[in-house]
Amino acid sequence: MMLEAALLGVFLALMALMFPLPRQAAxxxxxxxxxxxxxHLAQQELVELAAAARQSRPQEPVHTGWLGPDEDLSRHVRAYEVMGEIVPDAAGWQLRSSVSWEMHGAVVSLTLEKWVGAHGKGK
Incomplete structure (x- = not known):
């Protein structure tokens, strides 16, 4: 009887420890x-930045917001802020796309970079 009570206690303790797992998985x-x-948004911004750099051929750094279609940015459950940057160098442009969003009360961000040559060749 004592062994059964101990096993039941261990089993209940294990169940209690596993209770938060589904919430953590979600x-x-x-x-x-x-x-x-x-x-995805950062990659799309890099495509837009590359097209803008090749078209306008800026000689000074350019800082932009979201260049893609407005509906692509607004259709998501959470709000994303996208910033782009074009920095010219001797043979092309360094492109930088930064995306930030809020997750669990903290601001999270990521940045992607790409170099684009003036004649359409990447490095």
Missing amino acids: ALRQASTARQTAV
């Missing part, structure tokens, strides 16, 4: 989805 899934969306 939070990880939500964070992963938000990051995937941010990477």
